[in-house]
Amino acid sequence: MSSTSQKHKEFVAEPMGEKLVNALAGIGEVLGKRLEEKGFDKAYVVLGQFLVLKKDEELFRDWLKDTCGANVKQQGDCYGCLREWCDSFLLFQFVLCQRKTYQHGPFI
Amino acid sequence: MAALRNKSDQEIKDLLNEYGIKHGPLVDTTRPLYEKKLKEAMAKAKVPVTKPSPDRTFYREDQEEVTYVTYQTPVRSEGPSGDGKPYMRSRPEYSERDRVDDKPYSRSRPEYSERDRVDDKPYSRSRPEYSERDRVDDKPYSRSRPEYSERDRVDDKLYSRSRPEYSSGRPYVDEPHVYNTLSSSSYSKPTPVVKSGGGVVKKENTTSSGRLIPLWIQFLVFLILAGFLYFIFTNMESAESSPFNRIQ
Numbered sequence: 001m002s003s004t005s006q007k008h009k010e011f012v013a014e015p016m017g018e019k020l021v022n023a024l025a026g027i028g029e030v031l032g033k034r035l036e037e038k039g040f041d042k043a044y045v046v047l048g049q050f051l052v053l054k055k056d057e058e059l060f061r062d063w064l065k066d067t068c069g070a071n072v073k074q075q076g077d078c079y080g081c082l083r084e085w086c087d088s089f090l091l092f093q094f095v096l097c098q099r100k101t102y103q104h105g106p107f108i
Numbered sequence: 109m110a111a112l113r114n115k116s117d118q119e120i121k122d123l124l125n126e127y128g129i130k131h132g133p134l135v136d137t138t139r140p141l142y143e144k145k146l147k148e149a150m151a152k153a154k155v156p157v158t159k160p161s162p163d164r165t166f167y168r169e170d171q172e173e174v175t176y177v178t179y180q181t182p183v184r185s186e187g188p189s190g191d192g193k194p195y196m197r198s199r200p201e202y203s204e205r206d207r208v209d210d211k212p213y214s215r216s217r218p219e220y221s222e223r224d225r226v227d228d229k230p231y232s233r234s235r236p237e238y239s240e241r242d243r244v245d246d247k248p249y250s251r252s253r254p255e256y257s258e259r260d261r262v263d264d265k266l267y268s269r270s271r272p273e274y275s276s277g278r279p280y281v282d283e284p285h286v287y288n289t290l291s292s293s294s295y296s297k298p299t300p301v302v303k304s305g306g307g308v309v310k311k312e313n314t315t316s317s318g319r320l321i322p323l324w325i326q327f328l329v330f331l332i333l334a335g336f337l338y339f340i341f342t343n344m345e346s347a348e349s350s351p352f353n354r355i356q
């Protein structure tokens with residue numbers, strides 16, 4: 001899986017903020033609509049589900065298949081996208097929260 | 109097994125553990141998934157099917173994790189250095205990188221190393237890479253001597269040839285986190301040359317160093333600077349005469 005789509009690259013390049021589920025790699029219009037109907041209207045909700053499933057690939061794939069009927073490729077793309085995003089930003093956000101306590105610098 | 113719906117969360121969890129299904133917390137969004145898994149497990153349990161594959165994959169992951177560690181260190185110590193030696197071993201390293209490319213997701217944590225995912229893990233990886241750079245900076249002189257002697261033997265044409273190598277080395281230095289794509293590109297450059305024969309390998313060693321400024325210039329500048337400082341020092345106002353003038 002050495003090639004990643006443009007969507008994937010865009011998603012993992014920055015914090016997801018309020019992006020819609022359609023922004024996830026592998027999730028197009030149809031799947032996005034199905035997810036929204038189930039209540040997963042933003043990408044971070046899917047992220048939440050991903051984390052609750054302990055970032056496990058198999059569980060997440062199964063869940064995605066059950067929830068919106070994604071095929072194998074779409075499952076893989078979405079999983080990979082979220083996985084990479086977590087690797088890049090999950091820890092960073094924790095660090096960011098800690099940094100807020102040092103607003104005036106660590107040496108004061 | 110409609111009774112699954114009526115069971116409490118705890119019972120579902122117990123059942124999942126009993127069947128050895130890896131699971132996370134039981135929430136309302138995960139519950140249908142786990143119920144479905146339990147149904148499948150119960151159906152399969154009726155048919156005696158040995159399922160060593162989950163264990164086996166786990167074992168294989170373990171094994172591959174171990175091999176990763178052993179492969180990584182030589183790759184990492186040689187890889188980002190960008191001078192001299194790595195190109196001698198560029199081909200086996202490149203095949204290792206291909207292997208790295210194939211399995212990014214199943215083990216991202218031990219894989220602190222380079223990976224093809226373009227922006228992946230800038231923070232976790234930047235630190236070991238920086239420490240590697242320090243290590244690299246410590247060793248250029250120890251390794252520069254064989255390079256230096258090789259350079260003496262090589263004629264000036266190689267310096268003009270080494271310029272494109274520098275250009276490949278430069279983005280390499282500037283962007284540590286976009287390591288793999290650039291390293292793969294920088295590796296892709298010497299491999300066709302290396303393939304041309306063993307005699308060319310020596311030349312590759314000298315031209316492949318990623319130095320922006322040639323080593324002899326660095327030495328020269330250093331010597332000039334040292335000489336200059338020495339000159340200043342010796343010509344400083346001599347403090348032989350005591351600074352305390354007697355008032356007479």
